[in-house]
Amino acid sequence: MKHQTSGHADSQVADHEMPGDPTHSTHSSHADSEVHTHGxxxxxxxxxxxxxxxxxxxxxxxxxxxxxxxxxxxxxxxxxxxxxxxxxxxxxxxxxxxxxxxxxxxxxxxxxxxxxxxxxxxxxxxxxxxxxxxxxxxxxxxxxxxxxxxxxxxxxxxxxxxxxxxxxxxxxxxxxxALAALLPDEADKVTDTGIETVPVSSLANGDIVLVRSGARVPADGDIVDGAAEFDESMITGESRTVSRAVGETVVAGTVATDNAVRVRVTAVGSDTTLAGIQRLVAEAQAxxxxxxxxxxxxxxxxxxxxxxxxxxxxxxxxxxxxxxxxxxxxxxxxxxxxxxxxxxxxxxxxxISTERAAKSGVLIKNRMALERMRTIDVVLFDKTGTLTEGRHAVTAAAATGGVAEAELLALAGAAESDSEHPVARAIVQAAADNPDAVAFGFRGAGFSSMTGRGVQAEVNGSQIAVGGPNLLRELSLDTPPDLSGAVSEWMGRGASVLHVVRDSAIIGALRLEDRVRDESRAAVKALQDRGVKVAMITGDARQVAEAVGAELGIDEVFADVLPQDKDSKVAELQSRGLKVAMVGDGVNDAPALARSEVGIAIGAGTDVAMESAGVVLAGNDPRSVLAMIDLSRASYRKMIxxxxxxxxxxxxxxxxxxxxxxxxxxxxxxxxxxxxxxxxxxxxxxxxxxxxxxxxxxxxxxx
Structure with missing residues (x-):
C-alpha cells in the first residue's frame, strides 16, 4: 500500500531545511588509465x-x-x-x-x-x-x-x-x-519477465538490480524497495554496519548484510565511487x-x-x-x-602516509594538503550533515496528565507510522528505539494527513493527533502549564516542537532537531586537546547554531551564513593570522573549501568535493580530521x-x-x-x- 504524505507543514518544521546524505556519485572517465599507469x-x-x-x-x-x-x-x-x-x-x-x-x-x-x-x-x-x-x-x-x-x-x-x-x-x-576486484562479476537484473543474471559491465543507468542478503552491490544506485544494514567498511573504513532504506544511496562493492533490496543504478564503471577514489589516490601520488x-x-x-x-x-x-x-x-x-x-x-x-590515510577512509587528493595539515590553527566545520546527522530526530519528549514518556512516544509513533514525511520517520524511529514504548504494542488505524497542521489516527481506542502551532489553533488548545517551560526552552534554542493530542487534550510535546553526531563531541574535544581551535559555520538561525555550539563546546560560531558567503568567513579567520582547514559536505561549500589552506569534503566522492577539496573523507565521521592531523605531524617528523x-x-x-x-x-x-x-x-x-x-x-x- 502506498503511504500518504504527512501534513507537517508548520513553519518551524517546513522552513527548517534538512538536506539528505551527500551523494556518493563521482565522475572519473580516466580513472582506470591513471590507476594502471600509477606505480x-x-x-x-x-x-x-x-x-x-x-x-x-x-x-x-x-x-x-x-x-x-x-x-x-x-x-x-x-x-x-x-x-x-x-x-x-x-x-x-x-x-x-x-x-x-x-x-x-x-x-x-x-x-x-x-x-x-x-x-x-x-x-x-x-x-x-x-x-x-x-x-x-x-x-x-x-x-x-x-x-x-x-x-x-x-x-x-x-x-x-x-x-x-x-x-x-x-x-x-x-x-x-584490490577493492575494485571485490566487485561482483554478475548482477541480478530485474526485468519485465523476472530476475535475469547479467554481467556487471552490461548494466546501465536506470536499471533495477536485486541485491540479495550477503551479496555485494554491483553499481552505485538508490534503493527503490526494501531496507538493509550495509557493510561499507571497504569505502569508509568504519566497521559498523549502516542502515539504508528506500531513497538512500548505496555504493558499489558494499554488502547488504541482512536483507534483500532493489536498487536503481545511477553510476556504472568509471563513474562509480570506487573509480573516483582510485583517481583521487592516483592524483595524490602524482x-x-x-x-x-x-x-x-x-x-x-x-x-x-x-x-x-x-x-x-x-x-x-x-x-x-x-x-x-x-x-x-x-x-x-x-x-x-x-x-x-x-x-x-x-x-x-x-x-606510506597516503596509503595509511586511504586505508582509514581519508583520501588525499593533493599531497600539499597532508603537509599543511600539521600547521592548521582552526578547523571550520559546516554544521548540517557534518557535525550533525543532517536529518530530523526526536531529541527530547515531555508528557503531562499522568502519561509516561514512553507511552507518549508509543502513541505518537503509532499515529505517524503510515506517513513518509521525514518528521514522521523521526518520530517512528524514536518510538522504535525506546524498548518501553515498543512494549505498548500500539498500532494506528484510520490514518489521515491534515495539510499544514499534522496527522491523526486512531490508536488504542483514542484519536491521536500530532502537529505544531497550527494544529493547536485549529483545536483551540493552549500548551498546558506543566509543558510550557520545556516548550519555551526548546523554541528558544530553535528546535521544532510538535504536540501530541489525545481526544482533544494535549498529553505531551516532542522536540525535533538536527541531531548532533556522537562522534562530533569526541572530535571537537580531541582537536582542542591538540591545541587546534574549532569553529562552526551554518545557514541556520543564530539560536539553533548557538545551541549546537554550546552542546559541543565549539570556540566560535558563524550563523545565518548564506552558502555563497561561507568563503568570506574563511577569509575572516585567515585575516586574523589563522591557518584554516574547512570541513564541509562538498555540495555548497566549494568556495570555502577552495579558499582554506586545507579543504576537506565529508562524504565520498561528490563532484564539487573532487574539484575544490584537497582531501575527501570517505565516511561521515568528523574524527577523521584528527587522523589527518596526527598523520601530518608524524609524516613531517619522519621527513625531517x-x-x-x-x-x-x-x-x-x-x-x-x-x-x-x-x-x-x-x-x-x-x-x-x-x-x-x-x-x-x-x-x-x-x-x-x-x-x-x-x-x-x-x-x-x-x-
Missing part, C-alpha cells in the same frame, strides 16, 4: 626493479665472495682455480650494464636536461666504480681500486631501494585496485610536494658538492705528491656521494629525520673520504664508505616504515 618511476615499473634486483643479487654473491678487497676485510683466502680472478670482473660488468641500466639512462636524461639529481649521482657513482675496477683488473697503473664488490652491492642496494619505493608508492592504489621538491634540490646541490669535492680531492692529493691516493680518494668520494638514502627520504614517507640523516651522512662522509683528517690518521676507506652508505639507506627506509605503526582508529585517536 611507474622514471619510465620504469615496479616489476622491472624487482626482477633486476633479484637477478643482480644472485650475480652479486660470487662477485663479493671472489673480491680481493672483501676477502681482506673479512679475513679469508680466495679459492685458487683457473678463471677465478675473472669471476668478479665479468659478473660485475653484467651487473653494471643490466642492473645499473635504469640509473645510467636516468643519469643521461638528467644530464641532457641540465637538471642534475639523484639518478645522475647514482650513475656517476657506479660508473666511477666500474672504470676504476677495470683499471685495477687490467693492471693499468699502480692502483688498488678493486671496487667490483662495492659496485655489485651498490647496484643491488639501489635496485632494492627503488623497488621498495615503487612498491610503497603503488600500495595505496594497489589496495584500492601531485607536487614541497618536501619532495626540497629533496630534489638537495640532490642537485649534493651532485655539485660531490663533483666539487672530487675535483678538489684529486688536485689536493696530487699537490701532496701522492697520485695513487689522489685517484683512490677521488673515486671513494664520488662513490659514497650517491644519495640513495636521500632519494628514499621523502617519497617513502609520503607514499630522514632528510637530516641522509644529507648529514653525505656531508660528513665526503670530507672524510677525501682525506681531510688523514693527518690525524682518520681515513674513510672505500669499503667503510660503502658499508656506511648501505646503513644510511637501510636506516632511512626503516624509519619511514615506522609510520605504519601509527594507529588511526577513530576510537583510539579521541581517547
Amino acid at each position: 611507474q618511476h622514471a619510465g620504469h615499473s615496479t616489476a622491472m626493479f624487482k626482477n633486476r634486483f633479484w637477478i643482480s643479487l644472485i650475480l652479486a654473491v660470487p662477485v663479493v665472495l671472489f673480491s680481493h678487497m672483501f676477502a681482506e676485510i673479512v679475513g679469508y683466502t680466495l679459492p685458487d682455480f683457473p678463471g677465478a680472478l675473472w669471476i668478479s670482473p665479468i659478473l660485475g660488468t653484467v651487473i653494471f650494464f643490466y642492473g645499473g641500466a635504469p640509473f645510467l639512462k636516468g643519469g643521461i636524461s638528467e644530464l641532457k636536461s641540465r637538471q642534475p639529481g639523484m639518478m645522475l649521482l647514482i650513475a656517476m657513482a657506479i660508473s666511477v666504480a666500474f672504470i676504476a675496477s677495470w683499471i685495477t683488473t687490467l693492471g693499468i697503473g699502480n692502483f688498488n681500486l678493486d671496487f667490483w664488490w662495492e659496485l655489485a652491492l651498490l647496484v643491488v642496494i639501489m635496485l632494492l631501494g627503488h623497488w621498495m619505493e615503487m612498491r610503497a608508492l603503488g600500495s595505496a592504489a594497489g589496495a584500492l585496485d 601531485s607536487s610536494s614541497k618536501a619532495q621538491a626540497l629533496a630534489d634540490r638537495a640532490a642537485a646541490l649534493l651532485f655539485y658538492f660531490a663533483l666539487t669535492a672530487g675535483i678538489l680531492t684529486f688536485i689536493a692529493w696530487l699537490l701532496l705528491g701522492s697520485p695513487n691516493d689522489a685517484v683512490i680518494r677521488t673515486v671513494t668520494v664520488l662513490v659514497i656521494a650517491c644519495p640513495h638514502a636521500l632519494g628514499l627520504a621523502i617519497p617513502l614517507v609520503i607514499a 629525520q630522514n632528510l637530516v640523516w641522509a644529507t648529514g651522512y653525505n656531508v660528513l662522509a665526503v670530507p672524510l673520504a677525501a682525506g681531510v683528517l688523514a693527518f690525524a690518521g682518520i681515513v674513510l676507506s672505500p669499503a667503510a664508505g660503502a658499508v656506511l652508505m648501505s646503513v644510511s639507506t637501510i636506516v632511512v627506509a626503516l624509519n619511514a616504515q615506522l609510520l605504519r605503526r601509527i594507529d588511526l582508529n577513530p576510537d583510539r585517536i579521541t581517547q
Whole structure:
C-alpha cells in the first residue's frame, strides 16, 4: 500500500531545511588509465626493479665472495682455480650494464636536461666504480681500486631501494585496485519477465538490480524497495554496519548484510565511487610536494658538492705528491656521494602516509594538503550533515496528565507510522528505539494527513493527533502549564516542537532537531586537546547554531551564513593570522573549501568535493580530521629525520673520504664508505616504515 504524505507543514518544521546524505556519485572517465599507469618511476615499473634486483643479487654473491678487497676485510683466502680472478670482473660488468641500466639512462636524461639529481649521482657513482675496477683488473697503473664488490652491492642496494619505493608508492592504489576486484562479476537484473543474471559491465543507468542478503552491490544506485544494514567498511573504513532504506544511496562493492533490496543504478564503471577514489589516490601520488621538491634540490646541490669535492680531492692529493691516493680518494668520494638514502627520504614517507590515510577512509587528493595539515590553527566545520546527522530526530519528549514518556512516544509513533514525511520517520524511529514504548504494542488505524497542521489516527481506542502551532489553533488548545517551560526552552534554542493530542487534550510535546553526531563531541574535544581551535559555520538561525555550539563546546560560531558567503568567513579567520582547514559536505561549500589552506569534503566522492577539496573523507565521521592531523605531524617528523640523516651522512662522509683528517690518521676507506652508505639507506627506509605503526582508529585517536 502506498503511504500518504504527512501534513507537517508548520513553519518551524517546513522552513527548517534538512538536506539528505551527500551523494556518493563521482565522475572519473580516466580513472582506470591513471590507476594502471600509477606505480611507474622514471619510465620504469615496479616489476622491472624487482626482477633486476633479484637477478643482480644472485650475480652479486660470487662477485663479493671472489673480491680481493672483501676477502681482506673479512679475513679469508680466495679459492685458487683457473678463471677465478675473472669471476668478479665479468659478473660485475653484467651487473653494471643490466642492473645499473635504469640509473645510467636516468643519469643521461638528467644530464641532457641540465637538471642534475639523484639518478645522475647514482650513475656517476657506479660508473666511477666500474672504470676504476677495470683499471685495477687490467693492471693499468699502480692502483688498488678493486671496487667490483662495492659496485655489485651498490647496484643491488639501489635496485632494492627503488623497488621498495615503487612498491610503497603503488600500495595505496594497489589496495584500492584490490577493492575494485571485490566487485561482483554478475548482477541480478530485474526485468519485465523476472530476475535475469547479467554481467556487471552490461548494466546501465536506470536499471533495477536485486541485491540479495550477503551479496555485494554491483553499481552505485538508490534503493527503490526494501531496507538493509550495509557493510561499507571497504569505502569508509568504519566497521559498523549502516542502515539504508528506500531513497538512500548505496555504493558499489558494499554488502547488504541482512536483507534483500532493489536498487536503481545511477553510476556504472568509471563513474562509480570506487573509480573516483582510485583517481583521487592516483592524483595524490602524482601531485607536487614541497618536501619532495626540497629533496630534489638537495640532490642537485649534493651532485655539485660531490663533483666539487672530487675535483678538489684529486688536485689536493696530487699537490701532496701522492697520485695513487689522489685517484683512490677521488673515486671513494664520488662513490659514497650517491644519495640513495636521500632519494628514499621523502617519497617513502609520503607514499606510506597516503596509503595509511586511504586505508582509514581519508583520501588525499593533493599531497600539499597532508603537509599543511600539521600547521592548521582552526578547523571550520559546516554544521548540517557534518557535525550533525543532517536529518530530523526526536531529541527530547515531555508528557503531562499522568502519561509516561514512553507511552507518549508509543502513541505518537503509532499515529505517524503510515506517513513518509521525514518528521514522521523521526518520530517512528524514536518510538522504535525506546524498548518501553515498543512494549505498548500500539498500532494506528484510520490514518489521515491534515495539510499544514499534522496527522491523526486512531490508536488504542483514542484519536491521536500530532502537529505544531497550527494544529493547536485549529483545536483551540493552549500548551498546558506543566509543558510550557520545556516548550519555551526548546523554541528558544530553535528546535521544532510538535504536540501530541489525545481526544482533544494535549498529553505531551516532542522536540525535533538536527541531531548532533556522537562522534562530533569526541572530535571537537580531541582537536582542542591538540591545541587546534574549532569553529562552526551554518545557514541556520543564530539560536539553533548557538545551541549546537554550546552542546559541543565549539570556540566560535558563524550563523545565518548564506552558502555563497561561507568563503568570506574563511577569509575572516585567515585575516586574523589563522591557518584554516574547512570541513564541509562538498555540495555548497566549494568556495570555502577552495579558499582554506586545507579543504576537506565529508562524504565520498561528490563532484564539487573532487574539484575544490584537497582531501575527501570517505565516511561521515568528523574524527577523521584528527587522523589527518596526527598523520601530518608524524609524516613531517619522519621527513625531517630522514632528510637530516641522509644529507648529514653525505656531508660528513665526503670530507672524510677525501682525506681531510688523514693527518690525524682518520681515513674513510672505500669499503667503510660503502658499508656506511648501505646503513644510511637501510636506516632511512626503516624509519619511514615506522609510520605504519601509527594507529588511526577513530576510537583510539579521541581517547
